[in-house]
Every structure is written in C-alpha cells, then in structure tokens.
Amino acid sequence: MTYETIIGLEVHAQLLTASKIFCSCSTKFGASPNGNSCPVCLALPGVLPVLNKKVVEYAIRAGLATGCTIAKKSVFARKNYFYPDLPKGYQISQYELPICIGGKIDIAVNGEKKTIGLTRIHLEEDAGKLLHEHPTTRSKGASWVDLNRAGVPLIEIVSEPDLRSAEEAVAYLKTLRAILIYLEICDGNMEEGSLRCDANVSIRPVGEKKFGTRVEIKNMNSFRHIENAIHHEVRRQEEVLKEGGRVIQETRLWDSEKEITISMRSKEEANDYRYFPDPDLLPLLIDDSWINAVHQNLPELPEAKKARFMSQHQLSEIDAETLTSSKSLADYYEACVKIYGDAKKISNWILTELLRELNNSGEPIEQCKVKPDGLSGLLQLIDQGKISGKMAKAVFLDMVKTGESAKDLVAKQGLSQVSDASTLEPIIDKIIIANPNEAERYRQGNEKLIAFFVGQVMKETQGKGNPALVNEILKRKLKP
Amino acid sequence: MKLTPEEVQKIADLARLELRPGEVEKYGEQLSNILSNIESLKKFQTDTIEPTAHAIEVPTPFRNDEVVLSDARELTLANAPEREGDLFKVAKVL
Numbered sequence A: 001m002t003y004e005t006i007i008g009l010e011v012h013a014q015l016l017t018a019s020k021i022f023c024s025c026s027t028k029f030g031a032s033p034n035g036n037s038c039p040v041c042l043a044l045p046g047v048l049p050v051l052n053k054k055v056v057e058y059a060i061r062a063g064l065a066t067g068c069t070i071a072k073k074s075v076f077a078r079k080n081y082f083y084p085d086l087p088k089g090y091q092i093s094q095y096e097l098p099i100c101i102g103g104k105i106d107i108a109v110n111g112e113k114k115t116i117g118l119t120r121i122h123l124e125e126d127a128g129k130l131l132h133e134h135p136t137t138r139s140k141g142a143s144w145v146d147l148n149r150a151g152v153p154l155i156e157i158v159s160e161p162d163l164r165s166a167e168e169a170v171a172y173l174k175t176l177r178a179i180l181i182y183l184e185i186c187d188g189n190m191e192e193g194s195l196r197c198d199a200n201v202s203i204r205p206v207g208e209k210k211f212g213t214r215v216e217i218k219n220m221n222s223f224r225h226i227e228n229a230i231h232h233e234v235r236r237q238e239e240v241l242k243e244g245g246r247v248i249q250e251t252r253l254w255d256s257e258k259e260i261t262i263s264m265r266s267k268e269e270a271n272d273y274r275y276f277p278d279p280d281l282l283p284l285l286i287d288d289s290w291i292n293a294v295h296q297n298l299p300e301l302p303e304a305k306k307a308r309f310m311s312q313h314q315l316s317e318i319d320a321e322t323l324t325s326s327k328s329l330a331d332y333y334e335a336c337v338k339i340y341g342d343a344k345k346i347s348n349w350i351l352t353e354l355l356r357e358l359n360n361s362g363e364p365i366e367q368c369k370v371k372p373d374g375l376s377g378l379l380q381l382i383d384q385g386k387i388s389g390k391m392a393k394a395v396f397l398d399m400v401k402t403g404e405s406a407k408d409l410v411a412k413q414g415l416s417q418v419s420d421a422s423t424l425e426p427i428i429d430k431i432i433i434a435n436p437n438e439a440e441r442y443r444q445g446n447e448k449l450i451a452f453f454v455g456q457v458m459k460e461t462q463g464k465g466n467p468a469l470v471n472e473i474l475k476r477k478l479k480p
Numbered sequence B: 001m002k003l004t005p006e007e008v009q010k011i012a013d014l015a016r017l018e019l020r021p022g023e024v025e026k027y028g029e030q031l032s033n034i035l036s037n038i039e040s041l042k043k044f045q046t047d048t049i050e051p052t053a054h055a056i057e058v059p060t061p062f063r064n065d066e067v068v069l070s071d072a073r074e075l076t077l078a079n080a081p082e083r084e085g086d087l088f089k090v091a092k093v094l
C-alpha cells in the first residue's frame, strides 16, 4: 500500500521587542541567569500584567504580511500545566479568540508553486529555560532553571495540514522565516531558539479522505533536522501500519545524533490544559485605524522585491528569487547596484562568486569581509581594463580572505593588467618568430590556433596581458 | 452530576494533589455537588448573549516597549527551594 504524508507546522517566533510581553524586564539573550525576571513575569501575588503595545503591532504585521484577518477583539487565556520552566503554573496564551485568523503562505518546491493555508497566529509568552548541566560547576544529575526567557513575547503561527512532504515543510518554514526577517519582527535564529518548529505528522493510504492519527515531533532546531525528522517519522509510521499496528497519538522528540524520534513520557497527563480567559487581562481591541497604520508601514516583502528586481533590473525570475531569499542578501545586492550601477553584472558576481564562497565558509553575508563597496570597486577595475575578469576572480578570493580592497591587492601583488600595446607588441613579435609552423597554419585558415598564441602570450606576461588587446594585436600581426 | 473515582483521580493528578485513602470519595462528593450547583445555570437561555470574561467591557491598557531594570534576581531566587549559583535547582527533568 502507498501512503500519503500529511504535515501541519506550529512555528514559534520570538518577537524582537526590547522588553517582555507583560512586564518591563529585558528580553536580551545571554544575560546572567534570572537577572531578567521580576514579580510580574513570575506572577507573584498582587501583581498585574500589562500588555506591551509593540508586541501587538508586530503580530499585526505578521498577520497582514500573510493575508490573515486581524481580529477586532482577541482574548488572552491561561494554559494550565506544571513544568519546572513555567514559574506561574500557567502560560498566558490565546485560545478561542486569537489575534490573527486565516491567511496563507505561497511556497515553491522544485519550481512547483503551492499555497499553504494558515489556521491562525496567536500571541503568547515564552517559558523559562531548563539546563541539564550546571553552566559553571558542570555538574549533572539535576536540572537548573533560568527564568530570563519566561515572559518573552512569541507569536505562534499554525498552518493547516496542507503540507505533503518533508521538502514542502522545509520550503514553508524557509519562506515563513524570510517573511518574519523582512518584517523585522524576529531574527529567525533557529539555533538560539528565536524560531522553533513543531511538526504534526500523520499518514493515510492514498485516496483516503480521513486523516490518520497524528504524532507531534519536537526538538528540531535546523532545517536539516526538520527534514530528517519528518522522513524518519513517516517511515516509522509506515512500518507500524504495515505490521498491522496502529499509530498512537503522542509527542515524540527528535534525537539528531541518533537520527530517531523518541516517545516522550506523557508530560502532562493528556493535553488537558484547562484553558480559561485570564482574569488579569482585559480583551485586546484593535481598531481599523491601527491596522491601516501598520499596513502603511509594512516593509517590502520578498515577493514584491522579487517582482521589482525583475522589472526594474531585468533579472531572470530564478536570479531574483535567489537574491530575495534572504533580506540581508537582497540588501547587499541593492547596495552594490547603488554604487556600481550595472545590476546584471553585480547579480552574476553575487550569485556565482560570492554565494559560492559563502557556501564554502558557511558564514552569513553580514560577516563577509567583502562589503558592497569592495565588490563594486573590483568590478570597476575590470571595467577600467586594469585587470581581466579571470584575474578579478583570483583577487576576489583574496578579498574574501583579507578584507582588503581590490585596488590595494592588485597594487601589492603587482597584478595590474598590461594594457598598453607598446609593451605587448615586442613580446608578441617574439612569440610569432619562435613558432613559425603555427603561424603558417593560422595564415592558411586554422583560426583556432589563435588560442595557442594567446596562451603563449599569457604565459610570457604571467597572465597579465589584457586579453582583448592581445587578441587584437595577434590578429593584426598574423594576418596573411 | 456525579464524578467517577477515575475522574476525581485525574483532576487530582492535573493539580498535582496526592489523595489519601478515602479522599477520592470525600472530595468526589464535594466536587460533584459543586458541579451540580453550577449545572443549575443551564436553565438560563444564553443563546443571544455574547460570552464575556469581565463584567464591564473595557479594552486592555498598553505599556510602551521600554526596559526597566528590575534587579530582582535575589527576590526571584528567594523563593527557590534549592538554588545553585544564580539558578533554581530542581529534580532532574527527562
């Protein structure tokens, strides 16, 4: 029997506010343990939470960018459970009335386009952090709690079960991540946990309408993990069904080292969270003028930027898509275009030379030592005939390593191209005299031999001869 | 509405309460009585009334996104049953 895979994703995105969602504690990552905590985020008796306005604005941004309806009225609810990282014994979230409803995200897998529906986006607070090794004493055998993250604002973006493969799930998450970064509401850092993803995975026989029992997978903190974990979970479920068993509804943790999912001991006796409206918080009301104001200040999104690059810069769709796949790459490209001008040439260099080096080093473009003015400077040297395109590629590699300007490197290495005929002509004369047979065959019509002569000249000039000029002189001198 | 002993035990588990022998019956009866009382609200017709969680419809106030250093670490950790350095120490999880 062949099965169809059904996936829905729940994505938690940490919002880039300075303070927490309901109190004035800092959200800064890496502060000393428990230093960013206060009676409000711990819900000590007598305190009241007060909603951070920026959090609401950011959630509206996310909703508008993904085609959601912004709820005029939404309500905060308490999700009750006990866990050591949850100081209050409940998490403030939204349940029946979330801030954003519906919406969609367009994805592309291998050139094929697909629209993935969103169920909702809701606001909630993060829990604290559990450490399983003490950071200074390195002791184990207990767990330690840091509440700095407790109360940091999150949006949870819940997709419809519209995804049909691990590849689609990854494409969806990449697209969503890019949108959040473009919106400047989340840094998208999966390793530090600013963007987290849980996957609901089930399978059903092809043709079957009813969904199978779903399993929730947690603890995947990279695109690679998500892809592997879903592949693994689908195979596991297929085996269970083939052996005549049935899939149990449960939560499983991805173990990236062993590449397996492990069943979690039922953490909270079933998902009995006993949601109820938080009595400490009044309904969140959002009027049209607020929504319109956020809409007007929405930054340009990947799709719109891509279309603009295609029409304004005459880039191909595939090139525009790659350049807009991350905001920092698109910003880099635009900065280059502004300095240098020729969009096509710049995009070719970025898409081939620069991206290859970034892929090799694995570092983000922000950390690349070649800045937009540096790359533009290199291309200008080619245009001025100071170096050949081939030399430029070698110079570029040195720029990536040292961060020095193309001009300095060329001067330092004596790389400057020989572009004056009076230097090249005697060399060329000498080579023609030294190779009378080849010269004769060329004159009789074997024009391919020009490459041989160019090669000889380049050898003689250590690659510094201006190729166009060398060609021109050779053709003139070899003319029958 | 009469709760079964299993339901009473589940509620106790969710609330992290350990019940001694006889208490399932004792609290089960009390809880059942409370539920029966609440049950009496069902006789009211509420189809046309919008559910509310607060008596008066007032929107939530906001605060601006500003950090105030709380310096409350010691206050926070004062409630720790056990502490190691600046961290709460708890029984091993997982």
Ligand SMILES: [Zn+2]
Pocket (backbone or CB within 6 Å): A020, A023, A024, A025, A036, A037, A038, A039, A040, A041, A042, A151, B070
């Ligand atoms: Zn706080």
